[in-house]
Amino acid sequence: MTDDFTKPSNSTGALTWVRDSLRHRGLAGSARYYSREFLDLLRDLTPERRKSRYGDIDFDFEHNVDTTWATVSLRTRIREWLSGGQYQPSEPVMFREMLDSLPVYLDGFTFIDLGSGKGRTLLMASDYPFRRIIGVELLAELNAIAQRNIARYRSDSQKCFAIESHAADAGRFDLPADPSVLYLFNPFPRHVWCNVLANLYRSLLAVPRPVFLIYHNPVHQDILAAEGWLQERARTHQFVIYQAVIDD
Ligand SMILES: C[S@@+](CC[C@H](N)C(=O)[O-])C[C@H]1O[C@@H](n2cnc3c(N)ncnc32)[C@H](O)[C@@H]1O
Numbered sequence: 001m002t003d004d005f006t007k008p009s010n011s012t013g014a015l016t017w018v019r020d021s022l023r024h025r026g027l028a029g030s031a032r033y034y035s036r037e038f039l040d041l042l043r044d045l046t047p048e049r050r051k052s053r054y055g056d057i058d059f060d061f062e063h064n065v066d067t068t069w070a071t072v073s074l075r076t077r078i079r080e081w082l083s084g085g086q087y088q089p090s091e092p093v094m095f096r097e098m099l100d101s102l103p104v105y106l107d108g109f110t111f112i113d114l115g116s117g118k119g120r121t122l123l124m125a126s127d128y129p130f131r132r133i134i135g136v137e138l139l140a141e142l143n144a145i146a147q148r149n150i151a152r153y154r155s156d157s158q159k160c161f162a163i164e165s166h167a168a169d170a171g172r173f174d175l176p177a178d179p180s181v182l183y184l185f186n187p188f189p190r191h192v193w194c195n196v197l198a199n200l201y202r203s204l205l206a207v208p209r210p211v212f213l214i215y216h217n218p219v220h221q222d223i224l225a226a227e228g229w230l231q232e233r234a235r236t237h238q239f240v241i242y243q244a245v246i247d248d
Helices: 010-044 047-056 058-063 074-083 092-100 120-125 140-152 190-206 221-225
Strands: 110-114 132-137 163-167 180-185 211-216 230-235 239-244
Touching: 010 047, 010 074, 010 190, 074 140, 092 120, 092 211, 092 239, 110 120, 120 132, 120 140, 120 163, 120 180, 132 140, 140 163, 190 211, 190 221, 211 221, 221 230, 221 239
Parallel strands: 110 132, 110 180, 132 163, 180 211
Antiparallel strands: 211 239, 230 239
């Protein structure tokens, strides 16, 4: 479990996120975006909303870990608001359905969650015969919790023990040149998606290999649909699975 990727300080991170927003959404677009999300953040502080977030706590009780979104601190919520992502863990039954929909045997593949939060998917993916499992999370405080979860996690059905979690921006992360399953649960705004896809395309041109991408809650699927090298392999209203196909 290492954390050797460039990690901006909190203030540098926040300034970068706001600057990126201004560049991509413009001044009026950023003002609209930040005010809408700020109202949502305020609504989330009401006792009813906070209580409802504990609905995802079963996984944590079963495995003695902390992956719930109910205990995310206000400071982290504010940093989520500035960065444009928001932590919410994947639900175990849905996660299994998505992995079982992949049209390949997973032995020898690397699982990579881009926007891995407290690392619940990294733990759930370890029930499958992946060669290794990698999480990439923008917020250092969530990554630190993910690393503690990895150290504590115990499961009789665990098959993969090579699990890492890194604090990094997914759009600037050096993808390993392994056959991979990329997992993205509606993690970030459009401009980060563009960086991630450009990064992935460059990496595949340099080292062609099998890569599948699971997009859970696909709100920006128009961006992926416009990439001719991403071919759709499965779809429900909750997720889409793509295969990267790069012509020689
Ligand atoms: C909806 S949560 C999903 C968490 C986890 N993948 C799961 O399914 O349980 C999205 C996560 O993406 C993270 N995120 C947002 N922007 C990111 C970026 N540019 N690079 C890496 N992670 C990012 C957020 O902080 C948040 O923890």
